[in-house]
Amino acid sequence: MEDPRVLSIQSHVVSGYVGNKSAVFPLQLLGFEVDAINSVQFSNHTGYNTVKGQILTEKELAELVQGLSENNIEYYTHLLTGYVGSVSFLNQISSVVKHLREKNPNLIYVCDPVMGDSGKLYVPKELIPIYKNFIVPLATIITPNLFETELLTDITIKNVVDVWKAVDILHKKGCETVVISSAELGDDSSILSIFASTVKDKSLKKLSMDIKKTANKFTGTGDLFASSVF
Numbered sequence: 001m002e003d004p005r006v007l008s009i010q011s012h013v014v015s016g017y018v019g020n021k022s023a024v025f026p027l028q029l030l031g032f033e034v035d036a037i038n039s040v041q042f043s044n045h046t047g048y049n050t051v052k053g054q055i056l057t058e059k060e061l062a063e064l065v066q067g068l069s070e071n072n073i074e075y076y077t078h079l080l081t082g083y084v085g086s087v088s089f090l091n092q093i094s095s096v097v098k099h100l101r102e103k104n105p106n107l108i109y110v111c112d113p114v115m116g117d118s119g120k121l122y123v124p125k126e127l128i129p130i131y132k133n134f135i136v137p138l139a140t141i142i143t144p145n146l147f148e149t150e151l152l153t154d155i156t157i158k159n160v161v162d163v164w165k166a167v168d169i170l171h172k173k174g175c176e177t178v179v180i181s182s183a184e185l186g187d188d189s190s191i192l193s194i195f196a197s198t199v200k201d202k203s204l205k206k207l208s209m210d211i212k213k214t215a216n217k218f219t220g221t222g223d224l225f226a227s228s229v230f
């Protein structure tokens with residue numbers, strides 16, 4: 001196998017661990033060479049009372065990729081994207097995927113379609129149709145949580161049968177592997193479920209896993225999770 005090389009486009013925080021701060025080091029430990037584009041540089045994650053910092057524009061993202069391209073150093077085996085806060089930035093990500101695939105048609109695109117959790121949307125609602133219609137079809141692997149899976153499929157998920165129905169819809173949109181990062185179904189609130197499904201060469205492989213939920217609430221675990229599905 002060729003040397004794995006990832007471009008990770010995610011948030012940077014000065015204090016704490018979300019986005020690239022959560023993903024880069026674990027990927028390096030897994031043996032990946034990781035190039036990082038920081039989509040924002042914030043003082044801390046958005047769960048704090050105040051957040052200060054800068055947001056990378058789509059023009060600046062295009063400029064960074066152009067710089068790589070002009071030096072012929074934009075060959076990647078994998079692209080990873082996480083939280084995106086605007087329509088224009090998400091559209092630019094589609095262009096980046098297409099550009100990187102011209103360079104490497106086998107590029108594996110791992111997309112965490114970060115939109116919200118537990119019924120709460122934390123991106124503009126205009127991003128939903130873009131993820132649904134343009135990003136999911138480009139992605140090789142997606143890692144939505146249960147709420148994001150509902151948003152991407154227009155299905156209300158109440159049980160495991162609904163989960164697999166939604167996963168099927170996502171495969172039909174063109175995504176090879178769907179990994180639902182966390183789902184709370186059923187009565188036992190101490191259990192978190194993970195569902196994964198891959199369609200390759202007409203064969204379908206599915207798995208599900210229950211894990212014991214700790215009482216703490218973590219931030220950055222979704223980003224760490226997405227970096228671990230490679």
Ligand SMILES: Nc1ncnc2c1ncn2[C@@H]1O[C@H](COP(=O)(O)OP(=O)(O)O)[C@@H](O)[C@H]1O
Binds near residue numbers: 117212220222223225
């Ligand atoms: N309270 C928790 N207890 C145990 N594991 C957790 C907990 N919260 C998150 N995780 C781990 O982090 C992974 C991603 O979950 P989560 O952060 O909820 O994803 P997302 O950000 O996509 O909603 C889970 O699959 C699980 O392995």
Ligand SMILES: Cc1ncc(COP(=O)(O)O)c(C=O)c1O
Binds near residue numbers: 019042044219220
């Ligand atoms: C700037 C930023 N990026 C990414 C995240 C994603 O965190 P998680 O991995 O918990 O979904 C957060 C969560 O607050 C954040 O504030």
